[in-house]
Amino acid sequence: MAKRTPSINTNNLTAVQLMEIDACTRCGECLNWCPTYDAQDQPAGLAPRDKIKRWKSYMDRSYGLRAKLFGPRPVSDNEMQEFSDDLYYCTTCGVCGTVCEAGINTVELWESIRANLVKRGNGPYGKQNMFPKLIKEYHNPYMKDQKDRLLWIPNGIEIAEKADVVYFAGCTAGFNQQVLGVCTARVMNKLEVPFMLLGEEEWCCSSALVRTGQPHIDDVPRLAAIHNVEALEATGASTVMFACAGCFRVATIDWPRLIGRKPKFNVVHIADLLADYIKQGKIKWEGSLNNQTITYHDPCHLGRHCGVYETPRIVLDNLPGAKFVEMDRIREEQRCCGAGGGVKAGIPDLAVGISSTRIKDAQDVNADILASTCPFCRRNLGDGRDSVYGITGTDFDLRDNPENEMQVEDMIVLVAELMGLSTKIKSQMEEE
Amino acid sequence: MDYYSNISFTVMTVIAFIAIAMFLYGMFTNIKKWSLGSTGYGLEPSNGSIIVFIKTLITQIRKEGHGQPFLTTFVLDILLQRRILRRSPLRWFMHITIFVGWMALFVFSLMMFAVEIIEMIGISLPHALHPEVLRDTMSLPNDVFSYILLVGIIIAIVRRLFISDVRENTIAYDSVFLGGLTIITITGFISDGIRNGGFWGFGIVDSTAPPAALFHVVISLLFCLAYIPYSKYMHMIAAPLALLANKGGE
Numbered sequence: 211m212a213k214r215t216p217s218i219n220t221n222n223l224t225a226v227q228l229m230e231i232d233a234c235t236r237c238g239e240c241l242n243w244c245p246t247y248d249a250q251d252q253p254a255g256l257a258p259r260d261k262i263k264r265w266k267s268y269m270d271r272s273y274g275l276r277a278k279l280f281g282p283r284p285v286s287d288n289e290m291q292e293f294s295d296d297l298y299y300c301t302t303c304g305v306c307g308t309v310c311e312a313g314i315n316t317v318e319l320w321e322s323i324r325a326n327l328v329k330r331g332n333g334p335y336g337k338q339n340m341f342p343k344l345i346k347e348y349h350n351p352y353m354k355d356q357k358d359r360l361l362w363i364p365n366g367i368e369i370a371e372k373a374d375v376v377y378f379a380g381c382t383a384g385f386n387q388q389v390l391g392v393c394t395a396r397v398m399n400k401l402e403v404p405f406m407l408l409g410e411e412e413w414c415c416s417s418a419l420v421r422t423g424q425p426h427i428d429d430v431p432r433l434a435a436i437h438n439v440e441a442l443e444a445t446g447a448s449t450v451m452f453a454c455a456g457c458f459r460v461a462t463i464d465w466p467r468l469i470g471r472k473p474k475f476n477v478v479h480i481a482d483l484l485a486d487y488i489k490q491g492k493i494k495w496e497g498s499l500n501n502q503t504i505t506y507h508d509p510c511h512l513g514r515h516c517g518v519y520e521t522p523r524i525v526l527d528n529l530p531g532a533k534f535v536e537m538d539r540i541r542e543e544q545r546c547c548g549a550g551g552g553v554k555a556g557i558p559d560l561a562v563g564i565s566s567t568r569i570k571d572a573q574d575v576n577a578d579i580l581a582s583t584c585p586f587c588r589r590n591l592g593d594g595r596d597s598v599y600g601i602t603g604t605d606f607d608l609r610d611n612p613e614n615e616m617q618v619e620d621m622i623v624l625v626a627e628l629m630g631l632s633t634k635i636k637s638q639m640e641e642e
Numbered sequence: 643m644d645y646y647s648n649i650s651f652t653v654m655t656v657i658a659f660i661a662i663a664m665f666l667y668g669m670f671t672n673i674k675k676w677s678l679g680s681t682g683y684g685l686e687p688s689n690g691s692i693i694v695f696i697k698t699l700i701t702q703i704r705k706e707g708h709g710q711p712f713l714t715t716f717v718l719d720i721l722l723q724r725r726i727l728r729r730s731p732l733r734w735f736m737h738i739t740i741f742v743g744w745m746a747l748f749v750f751s752l753m754m755f756a757v758e759i760i761e762m763i764g765i766s767l768p769h770a771l772h773p774e775v776l777r778d779t780m781s782l783p784n785d786v787f788s789y790i791l792l793v794g795i796i797i798a799i800v801r802r803l804f805i806s807d808v809r810e811n812t813i814a815y816d817s818v819f820l821g822g823l824t825i826i827t828i829t830g831f832i833s834d835g836i837r838n839g840g841f842w843g844f845g846i847v848d849s850t851a852p853p854a855a856l857f858h859v860v861i862s863l864l865f866c867l868a869y870i871p872y873s874k875y876m877h878m879i880a881a882p883l884a885l886l887a888n889k890g891g892e
Contacts, residue, residue, distance in 0.1 A: 220687045225679035225698040226887045232672065233880035238811055239729050254811075263815070273675045275668065275872065304892065311726045312881035313719065313891025318683070425684065467683055514892065517708075542892070 709889020
């Protein structure tokens with residue numbers, strides 16, 4: 211009889227990660243926090259500790275003592291596929307790692323196992339398999355022509371030929387939620403912070419590929435990282451500024467890992483810059499929120515992954531007429547909006563289910579405005595808001611926000627409005 | 643030659659070495675398994691040499707960046723288990739009593755074993771370290787830490803019996819772990835009680851003291867040493883290493 215071979219391999223997992231799998235004490239703390247487990251009525255298979263236990267079982271069946279003595283025991287294809295699907299029902303928010311008593315770095319673990327499963331043929335999930343092709347071919351996930359990278363810029367915005375700051379707009383602000391790019395640029399102009407843009411040389415940060423376990427496919431994220439870093443370094447700027455939490459996370463954590471060195475520029479989020487200007491009294495406000503209650507949703511990629519918690523709060527707390535309140539589950543213990551880890555693209559119903567819970571957190575503190583600093587949070591919290599309030603509509607940016615409904619908005623849009631700047635995007639201006 | 647608790651020293655030594663051998667082999671198997679991973683993110687899997695795990699762990703612990711210093715992690719997160727305290731004071735109390743009780747009794751047992759061996763070899767020890775004297779000296783600390791361990795175990799059992807979430811999520815993997823600890827602790831009390839004629843002896847005749855002690859020692863060595871690499875006990879080694887590797891965790 212032919213000797214059985216192990217059903218799984220250790221591709222994409224580090225030696226330390228394999229050890230971390232044995233570190234789980236099964237205390238169950240992660241069950242109290244996991245947004246997916248909560249939104250799906252707590253099925254055991256979605257519990258982070260159950261995923262660790264199952265992978266440990268596969269490892270032991272393949273490489274444990276018994277496997278050494280009597281040969282590996284097989285893991286059935288059905289079992290493996292079910293595990294893979296459960297693993298993709300995860301936003302990679304990382305709250306399980308934050309509360310883990312054994313300090314397991316779960317975000318990295320999920321992403322590594324996902325990559326292993328993709329290589330094995332079990333992942334990714336649903337439409338997520340389109341990401342590599344789109345990002346490789348178009349350098350953005352929206353199938354837009356790179357030549358149109360700067361189409362979002364309306365008249366009146368000054369882009370410097372040479373400056374110390376580059377604004378890395380990101381695909382979503384450039385193509386999909388242009389109001390974010392427009393507001394960021396107008397605020398920077400108003401604050402007299404000269405900035406450059408990469409334009410056609412800006413490629414997708416490839417966050418979606420890393421998060422969904424597809425970094426190895428055609429080496430797209432690494433090539434994009436090399437391209438972006440080299441293009442940014444070629445500008446000579448000392449600072450690269452981001453208004454997208456997803457791009458910011460990739461630039462802070464993934465780029466150095468992908469290119470094998472630290473880039474020769476500082477990575478800054480717009481919230482840091484604005485908080486600094488507020489502290490120096492350099493922002494002149496021209497509007498007021500008229501005592502509206504505002505609360506802040508920490509994006510996972512900005513907060514938990516990169517540690518930026520304070521500066522967005524400084525900005526929001528200083529908005530004129532704002533009554534800033536905190537929701538339940540904030541900062542390190544923040545509840546995910548549900549869009550991350552490829553869930554918005556792969557399992558949109560789950561994403562909205564999770565965001566609805568977040569909207570209820572905001573309702574509990576009677577928030578008139580739920581602000582964030584990430585386009586994906588903005589989009590998904592907006593969808594969650596619509597689900598909770600029963601709103602229908604398709605165009606997020608143009609959708610009405612009747613007074614009795616909660617406004618979901620990005621911090622930069624609120625800042626632009628209160629600085630007296632237009633938040634209209636180019637197409638809206640042209641219509642007029 | 644009798645062991646301090648009247649167990650045959652030969653039997654004791656043989657069992658101890660079997661337990662140590664089983665522990666070492668289990669650890670070797672685990673480290674070989676971990677070493678099948680790569681030395682860094684996105685790199686190819688390695689050849690499985692045990693050096694790979696050790697090297698990767700050291701590299702990750704020494705890597706600069708996000709996280710807290712080694713000593714902070716060691717003291718606050720490993721010894722004092724701050725991360726558990728943050729989440730649940732009751733669970734922390736349960737875990738810290740088990741941890742402190744287990745570790746103290748383990749160290750005391752090692753001390754006794756060491757002085758027995760030294761005595762056997764014929765090396766003269768100071769009077770205070772003579773096995774008979776040391777056994778009496780350690781009697782009170784042994785009792786104290788045994789009760790500390792017992793308190794933790796009782797809380798763990800009560801949680802699993804009366805808190806529905808905990809009960810429903812308990813699987814054999816957890817039960818074997820807790821069951822093993824309970825048996826070790828209770829047999830320790832009973833064997834000591836028989837020898838001293840105390841409450842825990844339940845009036846059992848003195849002559850059963852050696853076999854009772856032997857039973858306690860055997861299952862202690864098997865559960866608390868030999869079984870570690872093959873069970874949930876493994877977290878006692880892997881969790882501190884994970885905390886160190888991740889600089890205290892997020």
